[in-house]
Amino acid sequence: MRLTPLLIALSLSLPSLSAHAAQKPTRIPDAALATAAQLREQALADDTGWKVVESLTTEIGPRLAGSDADARAVAWATAKFKALGFDKVWTEPVTFPKWERRSEHASVLGTHPQPLTVTALGGSPGGTVEAEIVRFADLAALEAAPEGSLAGKIAFVDYQMKADRSGSDYRNGGAIRSRGPSAAIRKGAIGYLMRSAGTDNHRVAHTGITRFDDGLTPVPSASLTIPDADQLARLLARGPVKVRMALDCGWDGEATSYNVIGEITGRSLPKEVVVIGGHLDSWDLGTGAIDDGAGVALTMAAGHLIGQLKQAPKRTIRVVAFANEEQGLYGGRAYAEKHAADVRLHQIGAESDFGAGRIYAFNTSAPDYARDATRQIAEALAPLGIEYQADKGGPGPDISPFAAQGLAWGWLAQDGSDYFNLHHTADDTLDKIDPKALAQNVAAYTVFAYLAAEAEGGFGSEPRQVRPPQE
Template sequence: MFPEFSGKPNQICGVFFFSFLILTARIQAQTQDKDVLFIRSIYDQVLRSGTSYSWLEHISEKIGGRIAGSPQSEQAISFTHTMLDSIGCDTVWNLPCQVKYWYRGSKRETFSLVSHPDLGNQSFKVLALGGSGASAPKGATGEIIEFKSLDEAKTRNKEIPGKIVYFSRAFDQKHLRTFHAYGGAVDQRVFGPNLASKYGATACVIRSMGSRIDPWPHTGVTIFEDSVKRIPAVALSTQDAEILSKLIQKGPVKAKVKTYCEDRGLKPSFSVIGEIRGSEFPEEIILVGGHLDSWDVGGGAHDDGAGCVQAMEVLHTMIKMNYKPKRTIRCVLFMNEENGLAGGLSYAKWSNENKEFHLAAIESDAGGFTPLGFNFDADSSMVKSYAQALGKWSELLESYDLKISKGGSGADIGPLKSQKGLLVGLSPDSQRYFEYHHTEADRIQAVHPRELSLGTAAMASLIYLIDQYGLQ
């Protein structure tokens, strides 16, 4: 029988309440211990026997640059589909999308001075911007006029006709986060050539969106309105941009630009999807992904082969650890992020039509460097509650040097915001990212296998916590 207790009723309640608190604390401690051990096992698994680097080597070096619509993009679709199938996903499929296929040309674009008094006809290495038009066979020739901003070009627009417009604003180096510096300069590349063409320029040259002075030109998308002529538009390395600006300061500089670009119209393509079906709440989806396309130069290793293989490795790790998720964990490798976002838009449309709900979507599209944490976003009505849910895991994640902050998530998962789930972007160290971004140097050698694996483990850990506990 139970021992006799002679205390007053309120004393009896106090004893039971105190016992309940002790029991609750023990359960919470045991749960936390379980999470600590499982996350440690995720890191052990990924760091000891991850396969993401070998996948990335194939994508970057065997396939190479894979602009949407190209034969290389088709090879990447086939390879990643096969790999997701081979690791044991419950389902693997390709989701159709229509992409605009821009082709750089069969000959290399050129930029050269014309009869300069000191340098003669010296040429500089350039890359045509994605969306650039082709020059006439003899090239586009004119005196170079330099602007630091789009507003300056608008103010001085009467000086532009018949000239080559040169936008030369550099990264603002005072920014601690290089993505902020990029955001402060990239309008020149995206909108500068269109503006130059409107005012009668023969061609447009852009200082590359790079964070250091080096010899690598950076390509990237530029957008022309349908009614505006697609003039030749090229990017000059930061090193050569410095030289060109100094030449212009000394006197008039004439140059010639040759490009061979083609707009090859719409082509059918695919995003690649693999998933592990949830055992308790299969209708709640946790997405992890990156974009499978890249620019057609280099190997697209950091941008965004790294994000793709990390996403694939998350599922591979869960399967190898015999983890049975409560919720559906889905890997999506989006097509056409670089110059159209067709994959992200078509995926969101398809998902909404099927009345799906993404509890969370995590994107890796900031390089394969050491992860520093996560940025999260959501519909404004959900931000506070998601911040509180994520805050419960801050101490656990901080033991792996991971912090969670409010911020941007990712271009491809952005269209899912209407579902009111949590949107997350992996945030790696970005200090070296814009040395490689959209250049020929973005190859496997630029990616450290350990840093790549740490990004995988970080995402797998957050996915595990969301899968176990939801976001309440």
């Protein structure tokens, strides 16, 4: 999962004045609003979302992109869409480099020998390094280190992420994971350790993808559990610390997975689609419940509930279980590339990829002519405890590549206060999901998707180039 910087998100919401000046205002009919109210209450009492995420996490478990389990997840999703009554189900291929984790070990050597609990960062090479560690308080301190000062040493970045509802500090924690190894290599380091990009205090490490800049030779890179990072800091206060780290992991050719897509066909504008979804892959330590089994399940459930109506919505509801989000938005990028010519046929898109906490805020990128329709959706969401925040939000991760080409987006903000206690860890398991909170999410996505599909007019999707959000 990644976050969208606010300024970029806002830039996506700015309409072209000349393009929209003559647009007729978008509105949602009263009959659709009445149906949405019924759907909302039905969804709150329905357990389809829970049943779907229970099935995925129990029958498939961890789903590292390119693994055998990933292939089984694709088959699972295809069958689940059909079982839930989607009238059109298909797959679209997504090819990417394949990374594998086999084993990982680390320990303190010398006067105070003891094991450390670590996990390799996705994209790390394998290898064994044994060297003194040098601690840095944050990424800026590492980047400011003198050239050559880490020659023959292991860099250790000890930044503690801060928890909040929006998860805003992930921009710092995520940057330490993605940019830190390259910064360490430039200073001469032979290995890289970081305090996990998390907010828990459990002895479980947080993985996640890292990158190595072109021209650099990658080095073994791993994250420490937060208690182990604290332990290292205390040991360093007593004197130099030497660590041995052995990682067995690395890239192994290419793999092909699939975006799995299910549709509820619209009654009068079937070629126009409202897109919702989550990503099907997960990291390999837990069972991918909050990241992102919940997103897949709740959007499948929303489509299913809309599909049970006696009259189909005006536009098609399309639910996408995206491939390999975790290692670089591969599924989202593939979808945007394949459907680039059909931006205008995409009414609006939204992705759930921030756990299963209750949704507390809503907005869209709609231009002025569709703002009243956004407010109508917000009013239908208000009984769920969701506030309209007209100046906030952005596209979800896998939606962002298409939003960069002009797709209108919806933002349904989940409470992530404890999300980074679990994110990319062995603790990401089904028991962490609150069924009632999940049902609230299902209700919100059901209302949003149905009303967007029933709107008289659009939400601003049009071909245009916008700087893509950065991971």
